[in-house]
Amino acid sequence: MIWxxxxxxxKKKRQMLSSYNQLDQQLVKNTQGRLLPHWSQLKYIRxxxxxxxxxxxxxxxxLIAIGVVGATAIWLSRHIVSAPKEGGEYSEAIVGQPKxxxxxxxxxxxxxxxxxxLVYAGLFRRAKDLTLTPDLAExxxxxxxxxxxxxxxxxxxxxxxxxxLTAEDVVYTFELIQNPEVGSPLLAAFQGVKAxxxxxxxxxxxxxxxxxxxLGSLTVGIIPEHIWSNSAPSAIRLAKSNLxxxxxxxxxxxxxxxxxxxxxxxxxxxxNQWYHGDKPYIKTLTFKFFDDYQGASEALRAQTVNxxxxxxxxxxxxxxxxxxxxxxxxxxxxxxxxFNQATENLLxxxxxxxALAQAIDKKRLVTEALDGLGEVIEGPILPGSTGFNSATKxxxxxxxxxxxxxxxxxxxxxxxxxxxxRYDTLFKNYQAELETFKKANSSTPDKITAREQAxxxxxxxxVRQEMAADQTFYRRNKDGRLLELAVTTVDxxxxxxxxxxxxxxxxDLGIRATVVAIDSRQIVRDILKNRSYQVLLYGEIIGYINPxxxxxxxxxxxxxxxxxxxxxxxxxxxKTLESVRSEQNETKRxxxxxxxxxxxxxxxxxxxxxxxxxTFMVTSNVQGIEDARxxxxxxxxxxxxxxxxxxxxxxx
Numbered sequence: 001m002i003w004x005x006x007x008x009x010x011k012k013k014r015q016m017l018s019s020y021n022q023l024d025q026q027l028v029k030n031t032q033g034r035l036l037p038h039w040s041q042l043k044y045i046r047x048x049x050x051x052x053x054x055x056x057x058x059x060x061x062x063l064i065a066i067g068v069v070g071a072t073a074i075w076l077s078r079h080i081v082s083a084p085k086e087g088g089e090y091s092e093a094i095v096g097q098p099k100x101x102x103x104x105x106x107x108x109x110x111x112x113x114x115x116x117x118l119v120y121a122g123l124f125r126r127a128k129d130l131t132l133t134p135d136l137a138e139x140x141x142x143x144x145x146x147x148x149x150x151x152x153x154x155x156x157x158x159x160x161x162x163x164x165l166t167a168e169d170v171v172y173t174f175e176l177i178q179n180p181e182v183g184s185p186l187l188a189a190f191q192g193v194k195a196x197x198x199x200x201x202x203x204x205x206x207x208x209x210x211x212x213x214x215l216g217s218l219t220v221g222i223i224p225e226h227i228w229s230n231s232a233p234s235a236i237r238l239a240k241s242n243l244x245x246x247x248x249x250x251x252x253x254x255x256x257x258x259x260x261x262x263x264x265x266x267x268x269x270x271x272n273q274w275y276h277g278d279k280p281y282i283k284t285l286t287f288k289f290f291d292d293y294q295g296a297s298e299a300l301r302a303q304t305v306n307x308x309x310x311x312x313x314x315x316x317x318x319x320x321x322x323x324x325x326x327x328x329x330x331x332x333x334x335x336x337x338x339f340n341q342a343t344e345n346l347l348x349x350x351x352x353x354x355a356l357a358q359a360i361d362k363k364r365l366v367t368e369a370l371d372g373l374g375e376v377i378e379g380p381i382l383p384g385s386t387g388f389n390s391a392t393k394x395x396x397x398x399x400x401x402x403x404x405x406x407x408x409x410x411x412x413x414x415x416x417x418x419x420x421x422r423y424d425t426l427f428k429n430y431q432a433e434l435e436t437f438k439k440a441n442s443s444t445p446d447k448i449t450a451r452e453q454a455x456x457x458x459x460x461x462x463v464r465q466e467m468a469a470d471q472t473f474y475r476r477n478k479d480g481r482l483l484e485l486a487v488t489t490v491d492x493x494x495x496x497x498x499x500x501x502x503x504x505x506x507x508d509l510g511i512r513a514t515v516v517a518i519d520s521r522q523i524v525r526d527i528l529k530n531r532s533y534q535v536l537l538y539g540e541i542i543g544y545i546n547p548x549x550x551x552x553x554x555x556x557x558x559x560x561x562x563x564x565x566x567x568x569x570x571x572x573x574x575k576t577l578e579s580v581r582s583e584q585n586e587t588k589r590x591x592x593x594x595x596x597x598x599x600x601x602x603x604x605x606x607x608x609x610x611x612x613x614x615t616f617m618v619t620s621n622v623q624g625i626e627d628a629r630x631x632x633x634x635x636x637x638x639x640x641x642x643x644x645x646x647x648x649x650x651x652x
Contacts, residue, residue: 080649088645089284090622092307093296097264097289100242101253103221104177104184108524110633111289117634118269118285119160120221120247121276123151123170126631128639130544132215135277136165136222136248146210146584151218153201158274159224160252167197172225174205181233185561188551189217210582212589213546221247250275250641251285264289281624281644293493300324300617307618309636312493313371316615327616329636330629332385332544334377335495337487337502337607338536342558342567346483347534351409353604355402357395359505366610369497374610379597380552382611384629385544387580387593392601399508410475410483412510415467418474421482422463430455468507475510484512488527489537491517498609499537529560536565539612543631549596550577568605621645 049057096111103120106112125135134140138154157165174195177186192208207214227246231239243264245253251269259265269285288305290296297315300308303323311319316326337356339347346352366374375383378392413421434455441447475483487503489495496517503513518527527533540552540563551557554577557564573596580592600606616636618625624643630636 078652080651082647083650084281084624084642084644085646085648086281087283088281089286090282090307090643090645091286091288091305092309093290093299093305094287094309095290095293095296098243098267100237101245101267102236102242103173103223104182104186105237105242106221107185113632113634114637115245115267115269115287116221116247117249117637118251118640119245119249119253120223121249122220122222123218124215125219126635126638128628130629130631130635132219132545135219136170137218140215146212146214146582147207149205149207149214150198151203151205153203154276155201157248157276159226159246159248160272160274161224161246162274163224163226165222165224165248166200167203168200169225170203170222171195171197172229173220173222176223176228176233176236177220179233182236186220188561210584212581212584213548216543216546221249223247248272248275250277250280254284278641280641281646282640300619303619306622307616309614309616310633311615311617313369313373314493316371316617319617323620325618325620325625327618327625328373328627329614329616330611330627331541331614331633332382332547332611332629332631333539333541334380334382334611335498335537335539335609336380337609338538338566339605340531340533340536340565340567341605343531344534346481349409350604351405355405355509356506356511357604357607358398358402358405359509360502360607360609361397361505362609365498365501369494369501370610370612373613373615375613377608377611379600379608380540380542380549381547381593381597382542382544385542385547387547387590387597389594389597391594392597402509406475406483406509410477410510413474413476413482415471415474418467418482418512419463421476421480422466423459426459426462427455430459466512468504468512470504471507471510471512473510474512482512483510484514485534486514486516487535487537488516488518488523488533490520490523492520494612495537495539502537528565531560531565531567538565540565541632544629545631547593548581549593550581553577553596553600566605568603570599570603573599573603623647 094111094114096109098111098115099109100106100112101115101119102112103116103122106116121135123135123137123140124132127133136153136157137151139152141150142148151170153165153167153170159165174190174193176182177184177190178193180187193214194206196204196206198204205214205218211217224246227241228236228239231241236242243256250272252272254268254270256264256268257266265288267287267289269287271280271283288299290299293308293312293315296305296308297311297319299305301319308319309329337360339353339356341347362376366372366376376394377383378394379389381388383390434451437451438448441451477483485506487499489499496515499515499517503515506513516533527536542549542552551563553564553566553568553573555564555569555574556562558567558569576592576596576599580589580596583589583592614633616625622643622645624639626639628636628639630638
């Protein structure tokens with residue numbers, strides 16, 4: 001009992017002591033104050049600091065703030081990045097008009113080809129690096145003899161209207177191409193090719209002869225049978241679906257707007273929800289059409305469009321500013337002078353063709369006409385292409401040798417001698433008329449004199465205008481024929497500038513040369529179709545991976561719609577071009593290409609001038625574009641799925 005009382009007393013004593021200790025601690029704490037001042041105390045600090053102390057305090061606060069902001073920015077830069085975001089509208093100015101947004105006809109019009117590349121898909125497509133990759137096709141096999149190709153389509157393919165895409169559509173497309181009533185320019189490329197449906201997802205192509213680059217031909221867009229079967233083959237060109245297409249590409253037709261005279265002002269595409277490949281970031285594409293580059297460049301300058309392709313050199317110099325970026329696109333294209341020996345006998349002279357070639361300074365053409373954006377070439381197979389002959393020696397500029405060649409058959413003629421010869425030639429056209437006039441006015445000699453003076457003045461003026469101020473001599477042959485040549489080309493700034501430089505170079509050989517510039521819309525219809533030119537300055541697009549010069553140089557292509565614009569006929573060249581198409585051994589194919597280039601270098605049916613680099617100008621808000629090599633102009637859209645306008649922040 002006593003022990004319990006004692007324990008209870010001790011417990012109470014400890015509690016009292018503890019309370020006293022806590023009270024003591026609280027009293028001491030209250031006398032010490034706060035570790036950090038309260039705001040009610042801070043507001044009086046300005047009364048206790050001197051001016052110098054205030055400046056030091058302010059500087060410290062600023063430095064601390066800068067440090068915090070800088071550290072935050074560095075941390076964010078290491079952990080988040082700007083990334084593409086879906087959305088935005090891309091618009092491009094295009095010179096020309098769409099006519100047939102249809103793979104069967106698009107090869108004749110670059111505008112159509114651009115739109116077809118976006119709306120339609122083929123069994124294969126060109127990747128960004130130009131390699132051939134399956135598109136609608138999922139897989140394929142090739143027979144050992146390279147005559148049979150079996151294509152298996154991807155599963156669940158659909159057209160932009162939601163209808164299924166099957167092997168029947170593929171077969172239907174190639175049957176239409178091969179139907180002469182349709183009039184497709186692809187007819188020649190698929191002659192002798194048989195397309196058969198094996199099942200809904202499988203198609204077999206059978207060739208009469210091996211054709212190694214055949215897979216590259218299968219990039220042509222496939223068209224929907226359920227849309228086109230309603231039109232007779234001969235009436236396909238008239239169908240509205242040529243301008244309101246249904247395809248299986250990444251983009252689908254949305255709308256078109258027409259202006260005056262029925263011209264199309266704009267053509268709008270949206271993303272195809274049924275597309276089997278990568279979905280683009282950009283939501284809408286709008287193409288605006290112009291009659292010329294002047295109008296198109298003004299739209300780009302005002303930024304009512306985002307881009308302009310193949311901008312001519314003079315216009316590039318006017319389009320400047322930080323808001324515009326330039327990209328260089330390299331096409332497998334060469335520009336050459338083609339000699340039409342079929343319609344102009346004097347060009348059959350080997351010495352004359354050689355002399356014409358020796359007078360041309362190609363480097364000067366690239367520098368002055370292209371502002372250096374081009375590469376001098378010596379043949380139709382370009383550097384970097386399969387079969388390029390690096391051993392070909394440049395002909396070089398040699399005016400002395402060229403004049404020595406011409407001196408053998410063409411006599412030199414002083415300017416006044418040319419004037420008299422040319423005047424007498426033109427006067428013959430007036431002789432009969434003048435004799436009739438003299439008889440009718442025999443009683444009034446003053447009238448006759450006035451008429452003779454008028455004719456003399458007219459002819460003198462005409463001949464003087466023909467004579468270039470910098471031409472020191474002319475040439476004629478023993479029959480009195482003057483050495484005159486006309487260079488026909490497209491009425492475009494680069495081509496006309498090149499042509500003018502060339503005729504000026506030829507004047508140093510005593511040749512009276514002129515430039516005939518033809519509107520691009522007329523040159524095929526009025527000039528190429530009838531081969532109505534002496535010398536043609538023209539560009540041709542071939543290929544990097546499979547150059548295949550056959551369409552441009554085989555004698556079977558010498559007549560329209562063939563592309564042999566030099567009207568070149570050579571049995572050895574024909575055999576070489578035929579062999580390279582069927583040769584499966586890569587080394588032998590390259591040897592054949594080299595042999596073909598050697599034939600052209602010897603025969604000189606053309607002078608190969610340069611391969612131009614094209615400029616693609618785009619507003620800086622469009623991102624993801626890069627300099628590139630292209631097979632065709634529409635290949636600039638090969639990487640369109642990676643272009644973007646909208647951006648977002650995301651964690652790394």
